[in-house]
Amino acid sequence: MQPLAMLKHKKTRFILLSVVIAAAIFLRLVVFGQSKVEIIHVEKRDLVAQVYGNGTVEAKMVVNIASKITGRIVEVNADQGDAVKQGQVLAKLDLSELQAQNRQAEASLALATKNATRFKALAAKELVSRQETEQYETAYLLAKEAVVASRSRLADATIVAPEDGVIIRRDLELGATVTAGVPIFLMANPETVWVKANVDESQLKGVSPGQAATITLRSAPGEKFPGQVARLAWESDRITEELEVDVAFTPALSHFRLGEQAEVLIAAGARQGAPSIPKSALIAKGKQRGVWVVEDNRLRFQEVGVGLEDSKFSEITSGLAGNESIALAAPEKMSQLAEGQKVRVQK
Numbered sequence: 001m002q003p004l005a006m007l008k009h010k011k012t013r014f015i016l017l018s019v020v021i022a023a024a025i026f027l028r029l030v031v032f033g034q035s036k037v038e039i040i041h042v043e044k045r046d047l048v049a050q051v052y053g054n055g056t057v058e059a060k061m062v063v064n065i066a067s068k069i070t071g072r073i074v075e076v077n078a079d080q081g082d083a084v085k086q087g088q089v090l091a092k093l094d095l096s097e098l099q100a101q102n103r104q105a106e107a108s109l110a111l112a113t114k115n116a117t118r119f120k121a122l123a124a125k126e127l128v129s130r131q132e133t134e135q136y137e138t139a140y141l142l143a144k145e146a147v148v149a150s151r152s153r154l155a156d157a158t159i160v161a162p163e164d165g166v167i168i169r170r171d172l173e174l175g176a177t178v179t180a181g182v183p184i185f186l187m188a189n190p191e192t193v194w195v196k197a198n199v200d201e202s203q204l205k206g207v208s209p210g211q212a213a214t215i216t217l218r219s220a221p222g223e224k225f226p227g228q229v230a231r232l233a234w235e236s237d238r239i240t241e242e243l244e245v246d247v248a249f250t251p252a253l254s255h256f257r258l259g260e261q262a263e264v265l266i267a268a269g270a271r272q273g274a275p276s277i278p279k280s281a282l283i284a285k286g287k288q289r290g291v292w293v294v295e296d297n298r299l300r301f302q303e304v305g306v307g308l309e310d311s312k313f314s315e316i317t318s319g320l321a322g323n324e325s326i327a328l329a330a331p332e333k334m335s336q337l338a339e340g341q342k343v344r345v346q347k
Helices: 003-031 096-124 130-156
Strands: 035-040 043-059 062-066 071-076 089-093 158-160 165-170 183-188 193-200 212-217 220-232 242-249 261-278 283-285 288-295 298-303 305-309 313-318 326-328 343-345
Touching: 035 288, 043 242, 043 305, 043 313, 089 183, 096 130, 193 220, 193 261, 212 242, 242 261, 261 305, 283 298
Parallel strands: 035 343
Antiparallel strands: 035 326, 043 193, 043 261, 062 183, 071 089, 089 158, 165 183, 193 242, 212 220, 212 261, 220 242, 261 313, 283 288, 288 298, 288 326, 305 313
């Protein structure tokens, strides 16, 4: 083949190859490259907004049960997990030394009483001075106070429950020496046990005391416990941007573990027949929330107003007439869509 003919042949092959590549690119980008979307429409649904929070089981008030005196524990009648009643004996201290002190105090009182009585009678006959009589009267009063004090210490040797509750922790064992003021037991009232849940500030709209809630405990993942919002904190965490919401158990739990991980779902509102769309159809552009409306197979961003939201659907309060074709795709696809982009409707 002549050089000129060879050059012409190569040029023809190059042109054909270019056409094939261009056609492939066209099919790739225009035909097969068009994003597939599903078309949805605004529908009326019954929505229940649920606000999520997580935290731990805590008690509004815990009571440290301590001895008022120093002594050796000779009897223990309660352990952690036990339900106790007000006045129930939880522990006793050794009484031997205290009883000896009480006997001595009572003997001293008897003698002081006898002396005070005798000198009072003598003073009435003016046989002793008034000053001497007052000294014996003072001795009697001091002896009487000593007996009261010794009897009080005897009573303090018996440790009782100050109110109804559950023993959370027992810190000392039989035979241990307890110092005044050092806790022996930690107790909590089940009626004051709740979940201290942390809720994102962005989800707090509509949350208020008295609202029903559902509680899930880590120790019972398949079980749901009824609850109620008891109170909201007035100061958010400046780092996590979360607010503490206390959710009480209704009814109170008979068995609980303080510090256990828990999750709550608060019913923050409900709407019947609300115009709504799947939450996954919503997109954000800066501070705007909206949807992709499909017109002539092309996308147009439409800002919408969003009202109550539950776990799957969002109420549409403005921006849509209700008859628009709205694009829906997988989350990773939704993030790649753009204004004016041509799409293929998935049948």
